[in-house]
Amino acid sequence: MTFPFSLTAAAVALALGPTLAAAADFGPLVTPQELSALVGKDAAPLVLDIRGEGEDGYGGGHIAGAVNAPYQLFRGPAENPGAVPDDATLTSRFRELGISREQPVVVVHQGSDDTDFGAAARVYWTLKSSGVSQLAILNGGVNGWKEAGLPLSTEAVTPNPSDIEVTLSDQWLADAGDVQAAIDGESGALLLDARPESFWKGEEAHPAAARPGTLPDSRDLPHSSWFQGDGALIDASAAAGIAQDGGIAPDTEVVSFCNTGHWAATNWFALSELAGVEGVKLYPESMVGWSQDENHAMSNVPGRLQNLWNQIKGN
Structure with a gap:
């Protein structure tokens, strides 16, 4: 069967199992409605909420099952915040977050303005450069999710560690x-x-x-x-x-x-x-x-x- 990417295609792929889900077209953007149909399924994507952990971020309400992965984990030090963490650091952090190359990932930001989206795009770029190929960003972020009338959870999620090994590709990297x-x-x-x-x-x-x-x-x-x-x-x-x-x-x-x-x-x-x-x-x-x-x-x-x-x- 061949499906163009849509809510129906993604739902069918996930219903038929992880292998087909990984092969289906995924991203680079998903709507709140599309993501809502995937959350809670057996082969659901890993949802990374990149906001801070406080009450004005993840702690104040997040998509059910989302893992908190604050943006700073993907950034450099204060004197050069654009620097990319080295492979060993990324490997350690990705493992703790449960990121693997087999499971699709959806990156979720607040959705407050166009500057806020840059955080989601930078995390997406880091994941793609690390070999995670099934990727999407929630278009509109948490704000878009709430505007769609979809529920939030305050239950913290402990991820299942992965065994990923990161070697950052230079395909999309300029020095x-x-x-x-x-x-x-x-x-x-x-x-x-x-x-x-x-x-x-x-x-x-x-x-x-x-x-x-x-x-x-x-x-x-x-x-x-x-x-x-x-x-x-x-x-x-x-x-x-x-x-x-x-x-x-x-x-x-x-x-x-x-x-x-x-x-x-x-x-x-x-x-x-x-x-x-x-x-x-x-x-x-x-x-x-x-x-x-x-x-x-x-x-x-x-x-x-x-x-x-x-x-x-x-x-």
């Missing part, structure tokens, strides 16, 4: 070397800034950034471009239209960046998972990491800082 190659014209990759225009212009900067500004020859495509008025993401067709209008073809190589790989994860998700652009990579450390190396060139740095940087380079 400083990839960025430099794009700047030097060696790769032809488009450097795409996901931040609001004020950051791209150097008028604002992240507190952990050493300098305001952006990557040389980058283009600005704010992460907020991909959302409907209700806080949910647009569909694949609309995402493909935005990419096309921006001159981003399906075979365009893109390096998505922002301040700490948060907003950039939204651009990566929308282009890679919705619009079908195959060569999109995320630069996790983004401008915080890049700006902390004084040898890295930047554009749109305010005049005094730019002159200082030029003097340093001249010496």
